[in-house]
Amino acid sequence: MSLTERAWENLFDRYNILQEIERSGFYEIEARTIKTEREPRLMAKFDHYNNLPRLFKDNNLSILPISRSSYVIGQFDVYERVNYNQNLRPIQVAFPQDITTIDPSNLYSESSALHCAFVTGMMEDVIGEQAFQTISGRMSSREFDFNIRTRSGNERLMNIRNSQVEIDGGYESQSQFMIVEAKNETVEDFLVRQLYYPYRLWQAKTDKQVKPVFFTYSNDIFSFFVYEFADPMNYNSLRLIEQKDYIIAHEDIALEDVLGLLDTTQVIPEPAIPFPQADSFTRVVDLLGLLVENDLSSDQITSNYDFDERQTAYYTSAGMYLGLIERYYVTGSRIAQYRLTHLGREIMRRTTKDKFLALASLILSHEPFRQAMIEYLQAGAPPERARIVEIMRGCNLYNVNSDSTYTRRASTVLGWLNWILDLPETY
Numbered sequence: 001m002s003l004t005e006r007a008w009e010n011l012f013d014r015y016n017i018l019q020e021i022e023r024s025g026f027y028e029i030e031a032r033t034i035k036t037e038r039e040p041r042l043m044a045k046f047d048h049y050n051n052l053p054r055l056f057k058d059n060n061l062s063i064l065p066i067s068r069s070s071y072v073i074g075q076f077d078v079y080e081r082v083n084y085n086q087n088l089r090p091i092q093v094a095f096p097q098d099i100t101t102i103d104p105s106n107l108y109s110e111s112s113a114l115h116c117a118f119v120t121g122m123m124e125d126v127i128g129e130q131a132f133q134t135i136s137g138r139m140s141s142r143e144f145d146f147n148i149r150t151r152s153g154n155e156r157l158m159n160i161r162n163s164q165v166e167i168d169g170g171y172e173s174q175s176q177f178m179i180v181e182a183k184n185e186t187v188e189d190f191l192v193r194q195l196y197y198p199y200r201l202w203q204a205k206t207d208k209q210v211k212p213v214f215f216t217y218s219n220d221i222f223s224f225f226v227y228e229f230a231d232p233m234n235y236n237s238l239r240l241i242e243q244k245d246y247i248i249a250h251e252d253i254a255l256e257d258v259l260g261l262l263d264t265t266q267v268i269p270e271p272a273i274p275f276p277q278a279d280s281f282t283r284v285v286d287l288l289g290l291l292v293e294n295d296l297s298s299d300q301i302t303s304n305y306d307f308d309e310r311q312t313a314y315y316t317s318a319g320m321y322l323g324l325i326e327r328y329y330v331t332g333s334r335i336a337q338y339r340l341t342h343l344g345r346e347i348m349r350r351t352t353k354d355k356f357l358a359l360a361s362l363i364l365s366h367e368p369f370r371q372a373m374i375e376y377l378q379a380g381a382p383p384e385r386a387r388i389v390e391i392m393r394g395c396n397l398y399n400v401n402s403d404s405t406y407t408r409r410a411s412t413v414l415g416w417l418n419w420i421l422d423l424p425e426t427y
């Protein structure tokens with residue numbers, strides 16, 4: 001159990017919060033009350049549904065700030081699902097040759113990805129006009145009311161009084177003001193508040209159209225989800241207008257490049273590390289990107305990014321299996337930290353084509369993936385799960401014993417092979 005989970009359990013028990021919510025539909029809690037257990041900024045930052053403590057998930061609860069010093073807990077519908085259009089091929093944009101202070105091969109922080117998106121013209125293409133970056137950072141929300149949907153389908157009126165708002169990027173054109181909330185990973189959902197509170201603030205401060213945009217930078221792709229609030233008074237009226245994807249112009253990955261890896265990659269012995277159970281290799285790459293910026297503990301990965309505790313364990317282990325991530329302990333601490341190995345750091349600094357082909361080569365250096373890929377290409381279709389299990393059984397995998405474990409791990413083999421074969425279509 002994380003420190004945040006334990007702290008919330010203590011608060012719920014001490015103040016009978018579940019009973020109060022059952023009686024009145026919500027519970028207001030002061031920041032100073034939360035601080036008796038842990039810092040409020042750590043206790044109330046749940047950017048994704050995955051980040052919520054188990055106590056909140058089990059009772060369909062969420063938390064919103066209503067002022068600088070108070071929060072409200074209730075069965076509110078606060079998250080929006082993100083569905084990436086897999087058929088959308090990214091638009092290639094040129095990186096300006098006279099820009100030397102941004103490295104397009106090192107965009108692993110949200111701010112650097114946003115700066116790159118601006119100097120390459122992506123922001124202006126999304127907004128449709130010449131634009132200038134005018135704001136970012138923290139500010140006060142002022143006062144406003146809104147309706148929010150509860151999990152039971154009812155609506156509740158909320159009053160916000162000078163809550164803190166943080167905007168990753170604000171871009172103004174002749175007729176529009178675009179607010180951008182950024183994440184440097186592929187996500188399953190996001191907290192609508194991060195767009196709605198700034199939207200309401202700036203809708204009252206400018207007569208220009210306020211355009212809310214959710215942005216992700218993942219696997220070298222810049223994705224913009226352009227929304228509108230159909231009813232400005234309704235938190236849940238968010239509607240997707242369009243998705244636009246971009247990528248910095250690069251040498252294309254051809255199918256021949258991928259097929260050539262089978263001839264040039266040497267097979268290595270299986271490591272004494274559990275065989276991966278991490279079906280999305282896109283998310284493995286995301287985790288590598290997060291570790292470019294900082295070494296992270298399991299709790300930091302789970303608390304700050306769109307991973308739950310089990311996914312954090314699986315995906316860090318997958319990176320270790322490939323020799324890209326290592327675990328270590330700071331002297332005097334019992335908390336494990338994760339960092340990129342020298343190989344991981346070197347690969348993540350490469351250009352798009354070299355980086356992804358190097359990662360694909362690492363995957364195919366393991367016999368189960370290599371054999372399954374050969375059969376995939378020969379048949380023109382993925383091997384049956386039972387056949388993948390048969391291949392895995394013959395590869396002396398570390399600590400994989402039960403039939404159910406083999407079957408679950410087979411999903412990872414299929415997921416990673418599909419990622420490799422999709423490279424020419426995506427890049």
